[in-house]
Amino acid sequence: MRNATLKQLRALAAVVDTGTVTGAARKLNVTPPAVTMQVQLLEEHLGLPLLDRAGDRFQPSAAGREVLAAVSRVEAAIADCAAALDAMKGLKSGRVAVGLVSTAKYFVPSALGAFARLHPGIDVVLSVGNREEIIAALRGDAIDLAITGRPPVDMEVDKYPIGEHPHVIIAPTDHPLLGRRIAPAALASASFLVREPGSGTRGLMERFFQDAGIEPRIAMEIGSNETIKQAVMAGLGLAFLSAHTIAAEIADHRLATLDVEGLPVVRQWFVVKRTAKRQTPPAAALTEFLSRRGAEFLPEIRPA
Template identity: 85%
Template sequence: MRNATLKQLRAVAAVVETGSVTGAARKLNVTPPAVTMQVQQLEEHLGLPLLDRAGDRFQPSAAGREVLAAIARIEQAMADCGAALDAMKGLKSGRVSVGLVSTAKYFVPAALGSFTRAHPGIDVVLTVGNREEIIAGLRGDNIDVAIMGRTPLDMEVDKTLIGDHPHVIIAPADHPLLGRRLPPSALATSTFMSREPGSGTRGLMERFFEENGIAPRIGMEIGSNETIKQAVMAGLGLAFISGHTIAAEVADGRLAALDVEGLPVVRQWFVVKRTAKRLTPPAAALTEFLSRRGPEFLPSTPYVHVEATA
């Protein structure tokens, strides 16, 4: 391995990650022949095959798995070195990669805008996905910090509190269940628009209904909060959703939150990092900023709509 180059190692890792030479070339911004050459040169140097073909995808051989483990250690060592060098430069420049679950996009961009105005030399890169995708980004060190609610259980992480995150059940503004206090059982026959399995909101909804002995009727699984809100406004059903996503629609009278016993379910927003990851000064500064000022950017939403009675 002494004469192996970083280009060769990254070519092997990219082929395994994407499953193909073409995908690796796109990831590395080189041509497919260049990827093939780097892999072949490393295999010739080591005297062992590193990749096996399984159908239309490549997977690592036994030797390839050893090389991938070495690549991961090398990449982590380089990241740690970069963090140490950034620490010497302070906060005048640098880069921080932030992952956020899709629900957090309703307040995080405003917070990041304030942060970057205070630190104009720092570049912030955003990745938005569902909970599983953001956890994978943390695990692979593709993101420095994540903004999420339910933190991963299968990975050691450090979390810093931002603030409360309430969840409610929304309905069209003219829904007949509005204006009165409802037991959860009153929703047993309702149809729900739901986030996809794997999302934090879906998991929280399922736990709420399970605790109340209800099996919700899922009309549609939708991977976008915006589309869910449009479906509810169109009268296709109700939805269990983050209260931070509906501020504009409630204020405009297009949606309302049902007054259900046990709601809102309040969780918290956290800034999350892998415990073993050493943050760069920009990432550490962003974490501190979100902990200190993050609550300022959380939407203020009227969670329950109660009509006046005579």
Template identity: 55%
Template sequence: MISNLRDVTFRQLRALASVAAGGSVTAAANKLHLTQPAVTLQIRNLQQLCGLPLLQRTSDGMILTPAGQELYALYERIEAAIDSCATSLDMIVGRTGGRISIGAVSTAKYFVPSAIAAFSKLHPGTDISLTIVNRQEIRQALRGYALDFAIMGHPPPDIELDIHLVGDHPHVVIAPAGHRLANASELAAVDLAQETFMSREPGSGTRFLMEQFFENSYLEPQIGMEMGSNETIKQAVIAGLGIAFISAHTVAVELKEGRLITLDVAGLPIVRQWFVVRRKDKVLLPPAQEMLDFLVANGKQFLPQTPTGAAWTDPRPAPVK
């Protein structure tokens, strides 16, 4: 054991984290409002305490070594602990009902705000921060400690998580009203081989599920455009630029209004699930725990309804990995 590690200071860890984030001592100095020699000294002292190299210079800038990554994880835990302590103190003196930091994949924005609004009515003094990004970015955020929990459909298997089911999440193929296949029934995946797909970007959960569906059918979809927004995909399909594999929760309104239709394709809808997940070693303060419990108990009622008013079901739901 490196006994000198107890002499590490938070200022040294913050300097290391800033260099890692900015890729250079110069960027770290600007962020911390210090001189470059001051930042270099902090890193040098930290490295001496650990007895291991913490940074590696590359053509793309400074990156963390394995030892540096361990210290960076320590920095994140301390930052999260400080934030939690600040929230606790604010709650003690009555300045706030608590702070909650939630992450959600972009598709979840069609129901998570409604759930937050309902919770806020029950806990009006609670300050809730919602970050909406794609699955890859949520996965990275879960590696740290800033998020209390996240709402997503495909929990990463390489992070130890507590996973709680919210409800079913159907995925369909949509087309514009009047599409040539609108009245066709029992289509096979091969019938879509000549169609142009509007698709989410690589790294999104929807893109992953679409590729899985076509891979199982031994087909490769013809991608016309990659888009980072479900809203843009919907508008592109309505305009007649192609069709799309998409979460039914993102198009519930357009389907009800008749601006979009779903194609009757064998194997669809594919129904996955929504989950609330948090790191096993993330300690939640009472407000965050109450919000998590609220979502587990009531989250299903905020899921968008299909045009018929009933959720699609899958006789073989995907297992949690």
């Protein structure tokens, strides 16, 4: 183990955590071949297989479980070291301004609460808006960090992955298309309730249907995910939303997801900063916290 790298260890842990090389690549924000190479290098170095295949998923071998236990201890030691260094940087006070797209409000406040308990002297100022508004605030330095599913491409930014961000089509629980696999074409005549222009969710929905060669029928534009959910429950139409926004309603059987080919569309949550903006210690600490632990606070997605 002496010459094993942290990159190799984290690649192995990500494959076991997600069950697939593709899932691990998304989690680590690298390519699947890069993950495979790191695991293979680690196996060659140790001289033992670390993964077993069970159906279409990977699970750790006996040797893999030993290595994962060591990885857990390494990550804990790194976290302890980071906490000690944070204290040395004077993280007993300060301020950090965070902007989040409205969909992120279903998990970010919990993450910020955990951060605040670790750093009670740091004030976190929170603003919520659609993607267009949050990116404009980031560009104008009105916020230090943005949390979004789609980082901007028209300015230089540093982005740090938080976790997977799936999108689905939701329906009332008595919808006739529930319970069977359908093609996107089956929704060509359906009425959709959509977010306003400038919303990242709206843009992702439009790209999904454009790729399927379909122009969805827009029944209403609604500027709130909560109102969209209530309207779908009332039978006013279908909606394309982040699965994180409807986790509670799915668990309570107040909404259902349609099984549509090509869905869920899985993106990533990112914490984003402008490359040219120098981070203060509080902003750097929050960036590190969200990229390392943010996935812990994502809502659990259960089948409808």
